[in-house]
Amino acid sequence: MNKLAHRKEVDKEGLNLGEIRKDFPILETVVKGNPLVYLDNAASSQMPIQVINRISDYHLSEHSNIHRAVHYLSEKATAEYENSREIVKNFLNIESSKEVIFTRGTTNGINLVCQSYGSKFLKEGDEILISYLEHHANIVPWQLLSEKIGTKLKVIPMTDDGDIDFEAFKKLITKNTKFLSLTHISNALGTVLPIKEMVEYAHEYDIPVLVDGAQSVPHAEVDVRDIDCDFYVFSGHKMCGPSGIGVLYGKSKFLEKMDPYEGGGDMILSVSFEKTVYNKVPYKFEAGTPPIAQAIGLGSAVEYLQEIGMDKINQHEKNLLRYATDELNKIPGVRIIGTAENKAGVISFVIDGVHPHDIGTLLNDDGIAIRTGHHCAQPIMDKYKIPATARASFYLYNTMSEIDKLINGIYSIKKLFGA
Amino acid sequence: MGTANLYQEVILDHNKKPRNWGKLSNPTHQAEGFNPLCGDRINLMLEVSHESIVDIAVEGDSCAICKASASMMSATVKGKTVGLAECLVAEFREMVVGDKKKGVSNKLGRLKVFQGIRELPSRVKCAVLPWHTLFAAVNSQNNVTTEGSDDPTS
Numbered sequence: 001m002n003k004l005a006h007r008k009e010v011d012k013e014g015l016n017l018g019e020i021r022k023d024f025p026i027l028e029t030v031v032k033g034n035p036l037v038y039l040d041n042a043a044s045s046q047m048p049i050q051v052i053n054r055i056s057d058y059h060l061s062e063h064s065n066i067h068r069a070v071h072y073l074s075e076k077a078t079a080e081y082e083n084s085r086e087i088v089k090n091f092l093n094i095e096s097s098k099e100v101i102f103t104r105g106t107t108n109g110i111n112l113v114c115q116s117y118g119s120k121f122l123k124e125g126d127e128i129l130i131s132y133l134e135h136h137a138n139i140v141p142w143q144l145l146s147e148k149i150g151t152k153l154k155v156i157p158m159t160d161d162g163d164i165d166f167e168a169f170k171k172l173i174t175k176n177t178k179f180l181s182l183t184h185i186s187n188a189l190g191t192v193l194p195i196k197e198m199v200e201y202a203h204e205y206d207i208p209v210l211v212d213g214a215q216s217v218p219h220a221e222v223d224v225r226d227i228d229c230d231f232y233v234f235s236g237h238k239m240c241g242p243s244g245i246g247v248l249y250g251k252s253k254f255l256e257k258m259d260p261y262e263g264g265g266d267m268i269l270s271v272s273f274e275k276t277v278y279n280k281v282p283y284k285f286e287a288g289t290p291p292i293a294q295a296i297g298l299g300s301a302v303e304y305l306q307e308i309g310m311d312k313i314n315q316h317e318k319n320l321l322r323y324a325t326d327e328l329n330k331i332p333g334v335r336i337i338g339t340a341e342n343k344a345g346v347i348s349f350v351i352d353g354v355h356p357h358d359i360g361t362l363l364n365d366d367g368i369a370i371r372t373g374h375h376c377a378q379p380i381m382d383k384y385k386i387p388a389t390a391r392a393s394f395y396l397y398n399t400m401s402e403i404d405k406l407i408n409g410i411y412s413i414k415k416l417f418g419a
Numbered sequence: 420m421g422t423a424n425l426y427q428e429v430i431l432d433h434n435k436k437p438r439n440w441g442k443l444s445n446p447t448h449q450a451e452g453f454n455p456l457c458g459d460r461i462n463l464m465l466e467v468s469h470e471s472i473v474d475i476a477v478e479g480d481s482c483a484i485c486k487a488s489a490s491m492m493s494a495t496v497k498g499k500t501v502g503l504a505e506c507l508v509a510e511f512r513e514m515v516v517g518d519k520k521k522g523v524s525n526k527l528g529r530l531k532v533f534q535g536i537r538e539l540p541s542r543v544k545c546a547v548l549p550w551h552t553l554f555a556a557v558n559s560q561n562n563v564t565t566e567g568s569d570d571p572t573s
Contacts, residue, residue, distance in 0.1 A: 355482035357457045358426070361542055365422050373457060387458025387480065416426060417483075418435070 014316040015308065021397050023048035023304075034367030037402045042187050042215060042346050042393035043371050044237045047301070051240055054300035058293045065289055067266055081292050084299030085282075088247055091302045092232070093223040098252060101282040102295050105246035106214040107137040109233030110181070112248055112285060113210055114141040116258040117231075118179065124150030126178040129169075129207075132158040132383065133186040133193070136376040138212045142181065152176075158383065162189040162338035169198065173205055180207050184222075185215035188377035188391070189338025190321075190346030192216075199229050208254065214238055218395070219317055219344055221310040224249050236294060241301035245294035248285070255281045262287040305396075313396045317345035320394040320403060327407045333419055334410065337389050345394035348375075351410065353419035356388040362416070363390075366409045425535045429487035437486055439493035443476045452552030454544050454565040459485045463552045471500050482545050484536065489549035491530055501557050508554045515543050516572045547571050 021027055024046050029036040038046060058080065064073035066081050082097075089097045103109040122128070128142050128151050142153050154177075156169045180202045184195050199209045210231035216222055218239035224232045231250045237243035250258075260267055260278055264287035269277040278284045305313065324347050328334050333352040351359060360372035371391045374381045381387060392406055413419075446464035453460050461479030465472055475497050477489045492511075496504040510524040515536050523531055536546045544565040551571040555563040565571060 355457075355459075357482040357542065357545065358484070361422060361484075361539060362426065381458070387460075416423070417430060 014319065015312055015396060017397070017399055020308070021399075023050065024397050025049055025052075027397060031367035031369075032365055034365075037366070037368040037405050039392040039394065039398065039402065039406060040369045040371045041218075041395040041398075042238070042375075042391065044243065045218060045240055045395050046397070047242065047297075048240055048304055050304050051242070051297050051300045055242060055293050055297040058296050062296075063293070066292055067283070077292055080296050080299075081290070084295045087299040087302050091306065092217070092249060093225050094249055095225065096252065098281050099249055099255065101248040101250065101255075101285045102290050103233070103246040103248050104244055104291065105235040105237070106212060106233045107141075109231075109246055109248035110137055110210065110212065111141045112261045113181075113231050113233075113250070114145050116261045116285070117208075117254060118142075118145045118151070119149065120257075120259050122149060122151050122178055125176060126151045127154050127174060127176045128152070128179045128181065129154050129156060129172060129177055130181050131156040131164055131169075131183065131193070132379055133162070133164065133189065133191055134181075134183050134377070134379075135187050135212065135214070136378070137214075138181055138183060139379075151178075155379075158191075158380075159340075161340050162186065162191045162380075163340040164191070164193050164198075166194065166197070170201065173202070173207070177205065177207055179210070181210040181212070183212040183215070185213075185219070185344045185346075186338070186377070186380070187215050187346065188375040188380045188389070189340065189348055190215075190343040190393075191338060191340040192342040192344055194342075195229070196227050199227055203228065215344060215346070218305075219310075220314045230254055236298040236301060239298075239301055240304055241298040242294045244291045245298045247298075252281065255285070258285075260284050260287065264288040266290075308396065316396060317394050320398055320400070321345045321347060323400055324392065324394075324403045324406070327403065328410075331407070331410060331414070333414065337384055337386070346391065347393070348389040348391045350386060350389055351414065351417075351419060354413060354417050356390040358417075359390040359410070359413055362413050363406070363409045366405065366412075368406055368409055370406070422535070422539065425532065426483065428532050429491075430483050433487035433490040434483040437477070437490035439475050439477055439490070439497065441476050441478055443474055446476075448556040448559065450552050450556035450561055450563060452548045452555065452563050452565075454481075454485070454548050456566065457482060457545065459545055459548055461485065461489055461549055461552055463489075463549070463556050465553075465556050467501060467557070470502070472496050472498065472504055477549065481548070482542075484542055484545040485548050488533060488546045491532075492549045492553065495528070495530060496553065504553060505557060508550045511550045512547060512571060515546055543572055 026046050062076045064077045066078040085097045085100045088100050157165045185192050202209050208230040211229045213232050213234040217234040233248050236245040267279050267284050267287040337348040356372040373388045443464040447467045448465040451462050459481035464476045466474040475493045514523045533546050
């Protein structure tokens with residue numbers, strides 16, 4: 001009774017879930033005789049029919065190469081591609097569309113900054129600061145850079161709850177600290193970092209800051225000018241858009257000075273065998289034919305999310321997180337990994353006596369899709385001395401009854417294992 | 420066989436009471452197997468005398484499929500010749516990743532319960548890891564993983 005009352009309340013104050021779920025045809029998938037329960041949104045979210053149709057329309061009636069020819073289709077494709085840049089610019093409150101660079105995704109964006117900024121402006125002995133909560137995508141590129149040019153990678157520790165240790169962060173800053181690269185929200189634990197305060201503190205020492213927003217842009221309103229970070233990166237496929245597209249936001253003052261990332265067509269003004277003149281930003285960083293359909297799809301995804309409202313989506317996910325947390329805490333032998341005060345709709349857990357991969361395989365029998373493993377965040381697993389976790393992550397189309405199915409599935413697994 | 424059946428068969432027995440679990444005091448062969456994708460790690464010790472596996476011990480930290488596979492493997496190869504054990508490694512591998520049409524060797528006996536793992540491609544490596552580690556141990560290779568050039572499924 002209580003559960004039902006709670007559910008109605010959520011629907012009333014939040015989203016029209018019935019209508020939203022109709023937008024996602026894939027949610028009608030049947031897995032082993034059960035309706036799909038998709039709880040792997042932190043890895044990749046699903047696309048609504050509006051975005052699928054937009055991409056399809058592009059292929060049906062707008063496709064051509066951009067920024068090249070004078071014919072109708074090329075002009076149309078160029079206009080739509082550039083329109084997506086405008087949509088992204090407005091979505092994140094970016095000052096100028098010149099500061100919006102289309103990439104292949106978050107990983108690509110971090111590597112771009114690493115190479116184009118890091119290789120040029122960092123030198124041997126300089127320190128790069130990251131946190132314990134990073135995805136491998138924000139660890140390995142900096143290690144590669146350090147191997148090449150001799151920079152040092154330092155790591156801000158986290159507390160047992162999975163929060164950033166802010167005092168330790170302050171102490172780690174030295175006169176040699178020349179770059180800070182941080183995740184906004186941990187993909188493995190759901191921790192929301194106090195990113196604005198950290199940027200402000202770093203800027204007191206003139207340290208540029210990159211923020212990995214792969215887990216934040218899809219789930220909450222992000223204002224890059226309010227955060228005041230120098231770079232911000234995210235991916236399309238975690239926010240109702242297609243894979244193969246992402247965005248790097250960078251402040252003009254940095255982008256203008258940075259070297260190109262890749263060489264090729266579109267990123268040049270003139271080429272001779274003696275000297276090449278690079279194009280202006282953002283084109284300097286978009287060599288070759290970009291993922292045009294994907295960029296247009298991303299623009300469409302942003303419009304879809306905006307129409308529903310990021311504040312409503314965020315509130316809905318908070319409700320789901322609170323409900324799932326309460327229910328998981330009631331199950332004996334289940335432990336939630338990452339209990340920071342400020343968390344997003346990501347919940348990592350372990351069951352005593354059951355390996356996470358067995359949890360994942362058996363939940364799949366019930367049609368429930370979760371992620372199991374180290375979530376590309378092995379240092380976090382090492383910190384908790386576990387090989388892996390099971391992770392459920394929520395999005396706008398998930399319902400309370402789907403969480404009930406997850407909870408029931410966990411009870412069945414415990415029974416099977418006698419755990 | 421469905422996933423739940425596979426689990427019921429192997430978990431109720433071998434996961435809770437793994438056979439030959441522990442260490443040997445005087446191993447002649449030893450190898451550690453690691454699956455970096457899911458963190459499965461097993462340590463395998465053998466005592467080989469006159470080309471026969473006179474004793475075997477396994478321990479580690481792994482999922483139920485890997486643990487049950489290791490337990491059943493140890494019970495199967497104990498007392499067998501190294502040559503026969505290597506033959507079983509090949510046949511187990513063939514059963515879970517080889518050509519489905521070829522059928523399954525009768526030599527595998529109860530190990531045929533792992534046939535169903537074919538339907539769970541992401542878990543094949545969990546089942547193969549102990550066998551991969553056994554092969555490494557008898558060939559005096561101390562460390563193997565399921566990834567990169569060591570991958571037993573490719």
